[in-house]
Amino acid sequence: MIAKHRVASVLVFLLLFPLIMPYEALALNILIFGLYAVGFNLLFGYTGLLSFGHAAFFGVGSYLTGITIVHFGLPWWLAIVAGTLASGVAGLLIGFLAIRTRGIYFSMVTLALGQIVYYAFYKAERWTGGENGLRGVTVEQINVFGLTRDFVNPLTKYYVLYVFVALALWLVSRILASPFGAVIESIRENENRTAACGYNVARAKLLIFTLSAVICGLAGALRALHLSIVPIDSLHYLLSGQAVMMCLLGGMGTFFGPFVGAAVFLYLEDVATSFTTHWMAIVGVVFMIFVLFFPKGIWGTLVQQWQRRASSVETK
Amino acid sequence: MSDSSTGKPVNLRRRILAGGAAGLTIAGAQFVSRMAFAQTGPIKIGFPTPLTGAFSSEAQDQVRAAELAVKEFNAGGGFNGRKCELLVRDDKLNPGEAATRTLELIEKDKVDLIVGSLSAATQLSINAVCKARKVLFNSISQSDAINEAKDWSFYTFHEALTPHITAGAVARYAFPKFGKKVVYLTADYAYGHEMVRGFQRAGQAFGMQTLADIRHPLGTSDFSSFLPRIQALKPDVLVLCNFGRDLVNAAKQVTDFGLKQNMKVITPVLLYTSRQAGGAEAFEGIIGGTSYYWGLEDRIPTAKAFNDKFRKAYAGAVPSDYGALGYAGIRSVLQAITEARSTNATAVANVMRKMRYDFYKGVQNYRLCDHQSVQSVIVVESKSKAMKDKYDVFNVLSIEAPDEKNLRTCDELGHKVLS
Numbered sequence: 122m123i124a125k126h127r128v129a130s131v132l133v134f135l136l137l138f139p140l141i142m143p144y145e146a147l148a149l150n151i152l153i154f155g156l157y158a159v160g161f162n163l164l165f166g167y168t169g170l171l172s173f174g175h176a177a178f179f180g181v182g183s184y185l186t187g188i189t190i191v192h193f194g195l196p197w198w199l200a201i202v203a204g205t206l207a208s209g210v211a212g213l214l215i216g217f218l219a220i221r222t223r224g225i226y227f228s229m230v231t232l233a234l235g236q237i238v239y240y241a242f243y244k245a246e247r248w249t250g251g252e253n254g255l256r257g258v259t260v261e262q263i264n265v266f267g268l269t270r271d272f273v274n275p276l277t278k279y280y281v282l283y284v285f286v287a288l289a290l291w292l293v294s295r296i297l298a299s300p301f302g303a304v305i306e307s308i309r310e311n312e313n314r315t316a317a318c319g320y321n322v323a324r325a326k327l328l329i330f331t332l333s334a335v336i337c338g339l340a341g342a343l344r345a346l347h348l349s350i351v352p353i354d355s356l357h358y359l360l361s362g363q364a365v366m367m368c369l370l371g372g373m374g375t376f377f378g379p380f381v382g383a384a385v386f387l388y389l390e391d392v393a394t395s396f397t398t399h400w401m402a403i404v405g406v407v408f409m410i411f412v413l414f415f416p417k418g419i420w421g422t423l424v425q426q427w428q429r430r431a432s433s434v435e436t437k
Numbered sequence: 438m439s440d441s442s443t444g445k446p447v448n449l450r451r452r453i454l455a456g457g458a459a460g461l462t463i464a465g466a467q468f469v470s471r472m473a474f475a476q477t478g479p480i481k482i483g484f485p486t487p488l489t490g491a492f493s494s495e496a497q498d499q500v501r502a503a504e505l506a507v508k509e510f511n512a513g514g515g516f517n518g519r520k521c522e523l524l525v526r527d528d529k530l531n532p533g534e535a536a537t538r539t540l541e542l543i544e545k546d547k548v549d550l551i552v553g554s555l556s557a558a559t560q561l562s563i564n565a566v567c568k569a570r571k572v573l574f575n576s577i578s579q580s581d582a583i584n585e586a587k588d589w590s591f592y593t594f595h596e597a598l599t600p601h602i603t604a605g606a607v608a609r610y611a612f613p614k615f616g617k618k619v620v621y622l623t624a625d626y627a628y629g630h631e632m633v634r635g636f637q638r639a640g641q642a643f644g645m646q647t648l649a650d651i652r653h654p655l656g657t658s659d660f661s662s663f664l665p666r667i668q669a670l671k672p673d674v675l676v677l678c679n680f681g682r683d684l685v686n687a688a689k690q691v692t693d694f695g696l697k698q699n700m701k702v703i704t705p706v707l708l709y710t711s712r713q714a715g716g717a718e719a720f721e722g723i724i725g726g727t728s729y730y731w732g733l734e735d736r737i738p739t740a741k742a743f744n745d746k747f748r749k750a751y752a753g754a755v756p757s758d759y760g761a762l763g764y765a766g767i768r769s770v771l772q773a774i775t776e777a778r779s780t781n782a783t784a785v786a787n788v789m790r791k792m793r794y795d796f797y798k799g800v801q802n803y804r805l806c807d808h809q810s811v812q813s814v815i816v817v818e819s820k821s822k823a824m825k826d827k828y829d830v831f832n833v834l835s836i837e838a839p840d841e842k843n844l845r846t847c848d849e850l851g852h853k854v855l856s
Binding site for chain 2 (some may be wrong): 142143145147150160251252253254256257258259273275296336344348349350352353355356394395398400401
């Protein structure tokens with residue numbers, strides 16, 4: 122049931138999500154970083170390519186959304202489109218250079234290119250605000266089909282951004298269910314054999330790299346609207362690392378895993394920070410426990426359990 | 438791991454039901470707790486500051502001093518019997534986290550106003566969030582950008598100094614005394630550039646001559662490649678326009694390289710905490726500006742009163758400059774609430790605009806056009822000899838009296854003058 126309608130199940134869950142979170146801003150962060158991790162997972166979990174430069178796409182999406190609102194006065198929805206597209210272009214360029222390498226070299230090349238993007242935005246102070254970050258990405262009211270809504274209201278903001286996340290999740294699910302989805306998974310399993318079967322591996326890699334960048338860029342675009350600022354940290358390599366952590370924690374190569382990872386990571390961080398300044402130690406220990414004892418991640422382990430049970434019921 | 442002996446379908450349904458019920462209970466509880474918020478509860482002040490990260494020791498001092506101000510207010514009976522509650526949040530020195538935490542404070546905790554921050558970027562992000570929600574924010578960290586019309590709002594107040602006025606005060610003191618040829622060693626980011634601008638502006642009056650503005654990346658630990666060049670330029674004055682660890686490292690290496698023998702080393706912001714971290718020898722003879730030094734107590738009675746309260750509360754320790762700002766930031770909003778007889782942001786802002794206050798360093802007031810606190814700047818010199826105790830690290834050289842003309846003009850900041 123859940124497996125059959127994975128998008129619908131996730132969306133119903135996310136619809137109720139703000140109600141079980143301590144505050145809406147956290148729910149929104151989880152929604153946004155969940156999408157970011159889902160985009161990253163396309164490349165990492167499904168294609169088997171470990172990129173350490175995905176913050177570049179998140180940041181480009183964020184900055185271009187912010188810049189088009191602040192400097193060009195674009196309406197918010199067009200700005201989201203602009204940010205997402207720009208991130209796709211960045212994905213195409215970086216992907217074009219990076220997919221020529223494999224394994225650790227791929228990770229290093231993406232990391233290096235990500236750093237180049239970081240410094241380019243850091244130095245373009247006139248456009249990006251540099252160290253101070255980009256401010257003024259303020260959307261106070263939105264108007265959809267003649268309906269005016271107060272965008273400052275946290276719940277309104279959540280559900281508006283939720284619509285974009287829903288569309289992206291549907292797209293990701295559609296990609297994974299397509300023959301192309303099967304191709305990228307077979308690249309993960311055995312690249313040479315996929316090539317031998319007649320698939321153009323380089324093109325498939327570039328395409329999935331770009332799509333992954335588009336999804337991550339959308340997540341960044343939504344964050345610019347959520348926080349009404351774009352901090353330079355959006356492009357920092359630590360954020361690239363966070364995507365890896367979230368995927369591993371939730372379960373790489375599963376549809377819902379990255380969301381679970383993002384939720385657990387951010388919720389844990391939020392709770393731990395409120396009672397100790399050594400929150401990093403707590404988050405680190407939990408992460409280590411999961412990597413050591415649940416290598417499939419939280420969601421991956423659960424899915425595995427369910428499948429085992431289902432098959433044992435069938436055999437009875 | 439799995440037990441597959443019992444009947445599954447019933448079990449599974451029960452589990453789903455139980456899970457659903459638990460979920461609803463949590464959701465319900467959260468909802469009720471939000472509803473239970475009372476209008477007449479305590480006055481809540483949100484205090485986001487980087488308890489973790491590079492400035493954690495300064496931030497913890499801010500919190501200690503802020504708590505002192507709150508305790509004092511509550512001991513005095515509060516406002517209409519309403520006590521004050523300080524909600525400290527760790528912004529991790531990360532602007533995104535600062536914005537999230539501020540949203541939490543405003544949306545979940547329903548704070549009446551926000552005081553805090555300890556970096557240019559985080560205060561600007563906190564300000565952006567507060568501005569959109571018309572929540573009053575009193576920033577206690579240095580920045581030039583926050584006063585500019587682009588970022589500023591009617592609800593923005595700036596208790597701390599700006600790089601411009603701090604650098605200016607040091608320049609006005611040091612430039613006439615030590616010669617006309619200057620070299621800047623600058624951390625290459627907004628804050629560093631703002632300080633250089635402050636020095637150069639003030640230096641014009643004395644006919645100062647900039648030999649070079651040498652930029653180093655933020656977070657440089659090895660300055661040895663810059664030092665021979667500085668020596669070859671033979672300046673009269675070397676200005677270290679960097680902050681925190683960068684400043685400590687630069688000061689140490691400048692000392693070891695022997696540059697101090699040929700030139701005077703000055704820095705716009707010389708923090709008590711940096712000096713403690715860097716040690717007496719590295720900072721020996723370096724002149725810099727600061728918003729507060731506890732040694733003011735010899736000449737300013739309110740400083741004496743503040744130090745005594747702080748010493749009593751924290752086992753004899755003295756407040757640092759940033760700590761003192763935490764105290765003043767909280768006291769001024771609380772005083773404004775009391776005078777306005779309201780926690781309404783507009784009413785409080787209107788009172789603050791008119792307030793003249795002296796909490797710890799002499800009389801201050803907020804300039805009308807940008808709500809910058811007009812205040813004195815203390816120029817200190819670090820010493821390594823004749824120290825009375827471990828707290829005695831600076832000689833106070835001069836106190837530049839508060840004067841609006843030392844700030845950037847309202848016009849320059851882009852304000853269509855409100856006054």
